[in-house]
Amino acid sequence: MACMLLVDGIKNKFKKREMGTQYRTFLQCIHIDLPLLIGILLLIGLGLFILYSASNQNPKVVEQQILHTGIAFFVMFAFAQIPPTSYQRWAPWVYIVIMGLLLAVLIMGHIGKGAQRWLNIGIFRLQPSEIMKLSIPMLLAWHFHNIHLPLKSKTILFSGIIIFIPALFTAKQPDLGTAILLVVAGSSTLLLAGLSWWFIGVIITLAGLGTPILWYLMHDYQRQRVLTFLNPERDPLGSGYHIIQSKIAIGSGGLFGKGWLNGTQSHLHFLPEHSTDFIFAACGEEFGFIGSIILIILFMFIVLRGLYITINAQDTFTRLLAGSLTLTFFVSFFVNMGMVTGILPVVGIPLPLISYGGSSMLTLMASFGILMSIQTHRKLLTT
């Protein structure tokens, strides 16, 4: 009944709007962007196949992942229904609330004397740093929408604070992967908003000079990761083990791979984290170069669709938001693939939509929901 009511309501809406000429199709009416949806479905479908094999054909893992996916689709659908203007209106408040939660997690972690990333709210665990990935670009886009572009130094400084405070909190949890993605999400907004090239040059120079300070601030295991990245053979059985085994898995796949369910590196547990962070290596082992390229093409298809939505967005807020979300998506899959293939250091970033896990999937699908909302809530200026 509820379903029918919903469908009826949508149909009515569709008919009504037909005269107003805003929504032309049923999908637009329910705020779903078909190309994006197809891309996501293909990736998730493929991901489930890879996960089934990578988890040693553990049906429980796959069931769990399907459950995550179901919830995530619901979240995406819900986020797609919210018009961009609402995001714009709520952006500062969301940021403030999430910032508070992040602080709460940090304090609780401090009391609990251990790594803590989430708040246990009865039925589910809320991970504020994940929501921050959406909140930072939203807040910056809101801010840049209200001021004149290009950016002025004062604005850049303000944006820096907006980005780095939550990033530092997250890094302190410690969750370097998410912290990096927060910085990426924020700085991509800045870049899109026209951050001047000379400023970027200054930042890079400062970053170069700041490396020793960063080194000093890093946890021991994070330093190990950096050292290991620079030379994995330094400690083949210790921290270099991950990357060596990952390269072996990918390299042994060859052109066509060992075939689905035939990967020895993942099935015999030589490849660590083979269903989470290192799932791309399991994929490369079983599906080879061709499989890896197909996966990259699918990811790039989603990225291109995101950029398409960005360029077609009608105001500064939606453009900046869409662009930033798309870029963050790109960076997260690129960094994951880069670390698995050994061109980037190992930071704990899962492969979007493919790696086993619920939190990052939810945020990601929420961001796709926002992209769809931006695409489908456009007002057609000309008919």
Next chain:
Amino acid sequence: MLKRTPIKNHVQEIQLISQRCIIMLVGMVFLVLLLTLRLGYLQLSKHALYNTLSNKNSLDLIPIEPTRGLIYDRNGVLLAENIPVFSLDVIPFEVDNYPKALAEIAKIIPLTDTDIAQFQKQLKQHRRFDEIPLKLRLSEAEVAKFAENTYRFPGFLVKARLIRHYPFDASLSHTLGYVGRINIDELADIDATNYSATNYIGKLGIEKYYEDELHGTVGYEQVENDASGEPVRILNQIVPIPGKNLYLTLDSKLQFVAEQALEGMRGAVVIIQPKTGEILAMVSQPSYDPNLFVSGISNQDFEALQNSPNRPLYNRALRGLYPLASTIKPYIAIEGLDSGVITPSFSLFDPGWYQLKNSDHLFHDWRHHGHGTVNLLKAIVSSCDTYFYDLAAKLGIQRIDHILSEFGFGELSGIDVDEELPGVISSPEWKRTTKGVPWYLGDTIISGIGQGYMQATPLQLAVAVATLANQGQHFTPHLLLKEQEPGKAAVSQSPILINKVELTNNNYWNIVISAMQSVITSPNGTGYLHFGHPAYSVAAKTGTAQVYTKQRNETDEDVNAQSRLPEKLRDHSLFIAFAPAENPQIAIAVVVENSKLAPGVARKIMDFYLLQELKLTPTPNNLTSVSKNSEKNTDGLHAVS
């Protein structure tokens, strides 16, 4: 707040963002290309390398030990076998606290200090994840006790394995040798691949000499392992090829009889089939239990063996070096006849000593008062020293050495075990290089009675007398009768002729052989008393090797002189013989240290072989004719001691 609100330039802003989007896109495409190149590098150009590494990760070739070949005697009696035993093994990698774990395990399976010492030694020689046996030969009760408590002992496990076993214990150890754990020196020599699953290697005797034949070829199991090293499944198997079974020329029954005959003595017996060179029995007494060495002998046991005054570890048959003593005389006689220095009828008067011209040194005969007029026959029968002093002086050392080497003295016999020693034929050169002293004529003279520097092993004595029995056909003595590859018919070893001692007149053989028969049959023969009167014809020669140089005021007629000496200083007795004299089936050499019992030992052995095994019926005609003949020739001889 602001009075002047500048008009927001939407078009410009949108253009800016679009422009940045395109720059980003270019950047992203660049990065994706980079990623693709990286994937191409790993998966296409370095595929072979990583594929090998991946296989190395997961695939393991587990070597499987081949079953060691069995050893039988000539009649198929099993002399060395492999028996299954349970052993308690340890994987060092999985044990955290040794002293504690060992103390705990000792509560259910008693461990001796030797077990622990052996284990500590092995521990140093093995990798951390190898299985090292802690205790071999667990009883069934111990296996059951361990099974109940396995969970308490991570890293400990009970394993069934085959272990070498010698069912006759000490009986054949000097010939068979034994196997033991491969040590570091051996590790450097062996084919590491073929021995990858093997723990034991032949250390001595047949086990060592025929190691390659007995060992077999290693097999493999290709298994897939997971990251923790646990095998997941077997992919492939190459079955090991067991070692060859060996059939030895030994006749175990004869061997046991020979051992019993030598029981309680120090000495050796070597029995050869003259027509083939096959060794029918080879005994060195006392002996030791080779099974002790297989599982790792305890220091205590080893020291006991090593410090035993009777030296059980010493292989007298192959390594015992004894003066030839009077057993040299038949060979000197042959050379004398062959070179024409003497004729069968040549005789001289023996006053009890021999003296060189221009010298006042007397070479004494063993019989103080001499033998009177002595011809060749009498000289051999009663072992007249003076006759052979004279003959040696006439022959010269070169001819003596020549005939000795023709009969195989002074060099390795070529027997198929490694331990034998070559012995010594003394020559002027040899004396100069080893002793740094010139050769004197006196050295030549005492060579004539087998004293001086010459030394031979019991094996060489047996080979020489077998060659004599064969009228000069000199075969390599050997222990391998046939070898059998698994599933195939046995391949026989054919006799190898080394050389033939050629004489100008073949009748010389008969002259010497019949003289040797008279040694037994003539009442004056040196073997008459101690060998007795067998129902078959025997050609023999006795010998007495001095250990302690007699004082001249002592004489051999003084029967008690020897028994007054401390045991270890008493003379060794030697005895060489073959029988039946006219068609030799068996040639024997017996050496008994510090005792006169060699002829009696030989008699027991020959009786058993000829009468019980060959079931020889006595040939009275032949026997009487020989004895008559000898009696006639040895007329007027005195009794001998």
